[in-house]
Amino acid sequence: MRRFRVRRGIAATAVALAAVLGAGGWAAGTQSAVTGPPPGSAAWTADTALGLRLPDPATTTPAGIAAFFGALTPAQQDALATRHPLVVGNLDGAPVELRYRANALALTAERTRELARATDPALTPEDHRAARTRAERYRTLLDGGRHVLAFDPRGRGQVAEVFGDLATARRTAVVVPGSDTDLQSFDRAGDPYGTAAGMARALHGATGGQTAVIAWAGYTTPVGLGPDAATEDLARAGATRLTRLLDGLAVSTRPQAPPTVFCHSYGSVVCGLARPGPARASGLVVLGSPGMGVDSGADLDPGVPLWATARNGSDWIGDVPHVRLLGLGHGADPTAPGFGARPVPATGSHGHSGYFAPGTASLAAYAAIALGRG
Known part of the structure; x- marks a missing residue:
């Protein structure tokens, strides 16, 4: 029986890799994360x-x-x-x-x-x-x-941009994007609500300007659907940098509460591995998530509320099995009832990058959460 379960797990991993990487195999090579001092x-x-x-x-x-x-x-x-x-x-x-x-x-x-x-x-x-x-x-x-x-x-370039006034905003939020985000793609016009800047801009507007939002492309993201996207190496390096960002905001800004952190796609792995506590974050919101690098929400800090956005029917991330074996995959599905996250509706959203689009139930919910009304 045990041997059967192992074989089944390996088979599930193979299926996951096929879904993530495509039938053509690896779509990109591995990268070295930009780390260390400036x-x-x-x-x-x-x-x-x-x-x-x-x-x-x-x-x-x-x-x-x-x-x-x-x-x-x-x-x-x-x-x-x-x-x-x-x-x-x-x-x-x-x-x-x-x-x-x-x-x-x-x-x-x-x-x-x-x-x-x-x-x-x-x-x-x-x-x-x-x-x-x-x-x-x-x-x-x-x-x-x-x-x-x-x-x-350095590398593909990293950048973070603030929408709103960090000095006067009542609340703050941080958007952590996923794969294929770098200096060039940070705010590309062809995908207004799927880029780091586009998501942050939309959230800032949805809160009526009451929340200052940071679009944080401050880590080396995976490129394409390759080995980096299926493993956690870049996410671990990104988690260290995210933790430092949150610590910096705690001493350089004075909002009513620590930021709410919104984690898209591979960015949710970064957030899960960072495991911010209540001194660093008021809440975590994941969307289009392949997993958070943990087995359940119980592995995260219980003092930080966790929300998971329901996947819309056209989000391809739903085809990725949630497994974690031999260093591949990102673990349990945050939207599963047993994971322990609070649900966020996604009515009106389309595709993997449409959750921040105006008029969606997801963006309305994000604004309420960012304002502390979650």
């Missing part, structure tokens, strides 16, 4: 211009970062942001407005660099095209006074 950290820690020892981004907690900046004058803060924009712009715990200014400087500098590469005779025409694409991406993030909370050009 780019430029070595120059930052070596800087003695202020006559102060600057905190090591690799070892200092967000609370320590907040205390350091709290002891500086505005002029000192601005001097550091000007000299080290990529560091200051990515330091969880640093003042939010200072991070906005630092990231604008970093984006401007990176755009100038890419424009130079676009005409460098030593590079190939393909390199020139890629440089022009990146330069245009940076330009759009600089347009219209956008509030960029984080910007890291």
Whole structure:
């Protein structure tokens, strides 16, 4: 009997892989997650211009970062942001407005660099095209006074953007997106409610502007339906970065409550592995979830309410069996009655990326949850 169950589990895993990866096999290779301190950290820690020892981004907690900046004058803060924009712009715990200014400087500098590469005779025409694409991406993030909370050009690029005012909002929320999200796809126009920025913008509007929402593409996501999407390696690295973001918000903003975290698709694995407690999150909401990397909601912090969105009939994630074996799969279905999550209706939604679309029951429920009326 035991041997039969093992064989059945392996067979289920094979079915899951076929569903996730498609009949053609792996659709993409594995990636190395961008981890560790921000780019430029070595120059930052070596800087003695202020006559102060600057905190090591690799070892200092967000609370320590907040205390350091709290002891500086505005002029000192601005001097550091000007000299080290990529560091200051990515330091969880640093003042939010200072991070906005630092990231604008970093984006401007990176755009100038890419424009130079676009005409460098030593590079190939393909390199020139890629440089022009990146330069245009940076330009759009600089347009219209956008509030960029984080910007890291390494790898496929990471970014976080705030919709609303973190300093005055009564409530806050964080949107954690899933696969294929990076600097280029963060806010693509062709999928307005399936991108990190689109989901955050829709939620901010649905709350009447009362909730400041962070679109957080701050981790290395899987590309395509490949091995990264079927395993938890990138999610574990993302969970560490998400925890640091939440810790930074706790010391750099003053809402009525910690953020509600909305986790889409592979992002729900990140949220499940992060297991935020009540000091970090007011609630977790999963949608289009392949699983959370846990066996049931009981494996998460009981002090943080958990909601799971019903899958609409056209969401392909429903074809992925919820198994977890030999390092593959993401575990139990959060929408299953025995998982322990509170249900969220999805009436009116369509597809894997339609849960934040205006007029859906899911978006109305998300707004109520984000406002603390869940």
